[in-house]
Amino acid sequence: MAPAVDESKGRSVSYRSTLRLDLREIQGDLLIGMQKNAEQFIFFKINDVPRFKARTKEYLVRWMTNARTVQEREGRVEERRRRQQAKTEAWMASNLGFTRDGLTQLLGSNRPRLDPAFERGADHPETIAALNDPPRSKWLRNFQSDRVDGVFLITGPDPSFVSYHGNALRGCFEATINVVHSEMGKVRPGAQRGHEHFGFLDGISQPGIRGLTRPSKTIYRPDEGVPGQDLLWPGEFVFGYPGQHPDDPVKEGPAPPMAAPWMRNGSFMVFRRLEQKVPECRRFVAERAARLGMDRELLAARMVGRWKSGAPLELAPLRDNPGLGADAKRNNDFGFGDDPFQRKCPYAAHIRKVYPRDDTGDVAEAQRHRIIRAGIPFGPEVEPGETTTRQSRGLIFVCYQTSIERQFEFIQGRYANNPGFVEGKLRPGGGAVTPGFDPIIGQAPGSGAREMDEPYPDYPAGNRRTTLAIPHQFVKLTAAAYFFMPSISALRTVLTS
Numbered sequence: 447m448a449p450a451v452d453e454s455k456g457r458s459v460s461y462r463s464t465l466r467l468d469l470r471e472i473q474g475d476l477l478i479g480m481q482k483n484a485e486q487f488i489f490f491k492i493n494d495v496p497r498f499k500a501r502t503k504e505y506l507v508r509w510m511t512n513a514r515t516v517q518e519r520e521g522r523v524e525e526r527r528r529r530q531q532a533k534t535e536a537w538m539a540s541n542l543g544f545t546r547d548g549l550t551q552l553l554g555s556n557r558p559r560l561d562p563a564f565e566r567g568a569d570h571p572e573t574i575a576a577l578n579d580p581p582r583s584k585w586l587r588n589f590q591s592d593r594v595d596g597v598f599l600i601t602g603p604d605p606s607f608v609s610y611h612g613n614a615l616r617g618c619f620e621a622t623i624n625v626v627h628s629e630m631g632k633v634r635p636g637a638q639r640g641h642e643h644f645g646f647l648d649g650i651s652q653p654g655i656r657g658l659t660r661p662s663k664t665i666y667r668p669d670e671g672v673p674g675q676d677l678l679w680p681g682e683f684v685f686g687y688p689g690q691h692p693d694d695p696v697k698e699g700p701a702p703p704m705a706a707p708w709m710r711n712g713s714f715m716v717f718r719r720l721e722q723k724v725p726e727c728r729r730f731v732a733e734r735a736a737r738l739g740m741d742r743e744l745l746a747a748r749m750v751g752r753w754k755s756g757a758p759l760e761l762a763p764l765r766d767n768p769g770l771g772a773d774a775k776r777n778n779d780f781g782f783g784d785d786p787f788q789r790k791c792p793y794a795a796h797i798r799k800v801y802p803r804d805d806t807g808d809v810a811e812a813q814r815h816r817i818i819r820a821g822i823p824f825g826p827e828v829e830p831g832e833t834t835t836r837q838s839r840g841l842i843f844v845c846y847q848t849s850i851e852r853q854f855e856f857i858q859g860r861y862a863n864n865p866g867f868v869e870g871k872l873r874p875g876g877g878a879v880t881p882g883f884d885p886i887i888g889q890a891p892g893s894g895a896r897e898m899d900e901p902y903p904d905y906p907a908g909n910r911r912t913t914l915a916i917p918h919q920f921v922k923l924t925a926a927a928y929f930f931m932p933s934i935s936a937l938r939t940v941l942t943s
């Protein structure tokens with residue numbers, strides 16, 4: 447449905463749009479994200495298709511959490527925050543997705559073919575080559591050899607609550623499934639809550655969704671949720687709705703193609719188990735900062751584009767500003783266009799690479815490569831004296847989109863892994879810039895060495911040329927899979943009949 451158009455300004459006034467999302471049909475993790483202190487991922491293989499279908503139908507109503515429920519719960523969390531009540535609810539939520547093999551089990555080999563990247567899969571040699579991922583032989587053993595048909599996501603207030611419910615759910619499915627692998631994610635403790643293992647506040651910047659996210663300034667900034675959060679058409683993330691217009695960041699674009707009507711209200715989920723070498727990364731940053739003659743926290747911030755507090759370098763280029771980092775109305779309200787010489791934030795910094803905003807001059811194009819992230823850390827805290835990683839820890843990266851190729855794979859392959867992106871930038875006195883790899887997630891072929899340009903800040907007006915040589919990756923892929931997260935009614939009908 448088209449939004450009302452304010453002719454005088456030539457802008458859509460999306461908040462008045464009649465666009466309605468069918469939140470009861472959409473799985474809960476997709477748009478808002480299930481409330482989670484802990485999340486278990488149970489990867490399974492279907493053993494007995496007819497009985498699996500019968501069990502899914504039978505237990506689905508009880509287990510599946512839709513986006514409407516998540517939205518109501520979010521409202522209650524907000525209310526509690528307003529009243530400054532500390533209680534956390536013992537909410538359980540669960541979702542279910544299938545790989546291409548899982549869909550084939552359920553629908554037979556003549557089933558419609560979905561997105562080419564989904565059909566290829568994360569473990570296909572072409573995908574691995576395109577993303578410079580480590581070979582499957584280096585992934586977790588269960589992901590190397592076994593077929594994975596589906597995944598249950600179960601969230602709750604703590605790991606024991608979640609594993610209790612995970613076991614109950616496994617019990618319901620009995621021998622109809624074989625659990626291939628199970629992974630528990632949990633938020634970090636105390637003051638590190640909301641921060642990933644390198645120490646940075648995460649979950650700050652997400653796309654806003656037209657028809658769901660309310661603009662905080664309806665008159666002056668109708669196309670943003672909180673300031674800086676551009677509203678996107680929901681078809682970028684859920685099938686059956688208009689997507690972004692290829693030439694205009696605001697106008698309604700076509701709905702993404704669906705290979706079958708039952709894809710409506712569904713989405714693709716990318717799962718990546720990313721191990722983080724935390725002590726090694728800390729040591730590297732400290733050594734290189736000393737060599738460059740700069741503060742180590744500033745160097746770490748220049749690799750990410752934000753300080754650990756969440757404050758963006760574009761607004762706090764030399765010193766952290768924790769108040770800014772914690773303020774959702776200010777911490778995402780910036781662009782990169784007015785920082786043409788990477789004085790405040792390097793072109794290669796993680797957040798500038800993966801979401802260039804206005805950096806390329808083509809905002810409509812930038813908005814076609816967005817994802818909704820819904821990951822969670824895994825693994826224990828670094829122990830005192832752990833100078834070389836002894837225990838596997840990192841980020842269970844999860845993101846949602848309607849085109850894996852145009853969204854996740856584009857960000858990883860064409861932005862983060864591409865030393866030439868962003869193109870066309872010049873030094874202050876002229877001369878082309880090669881920004882280098884995203885130092886956090888960028889991957890060179892064969893896990894080779896990487897470089898990033900300008901780790902040292904020339905802010906406000908210096909002209910010192912520096913390069914950061916990064917011989918090893920501190921983020922390593924150890925498993926990956928692509929899933930389709932169907933609507934609740936597709937789960938009840940087409941996929942289980």
Ligand code: N7H
Nearest residue numbers: 642646647648649650651720797800801841857858886921
């Ligand atoms: Fe990234 N980090 O701690 O350095 N990420 N990320 N990410 N990431 C973001 O804005 C991190 C990964 C995106 O809109 C922040 O919410 C780590 C992958 C996108 O401005 C921090 C890992 C991909 C954004 C990190 C990791 C992305 C984003 C700032 C792996 C996609 C939003 C907090 C272990 C291919 C950018 C925030 C925007 C933000 C970190 C993975 C993408 C701190 C450690 C694999 C789109």
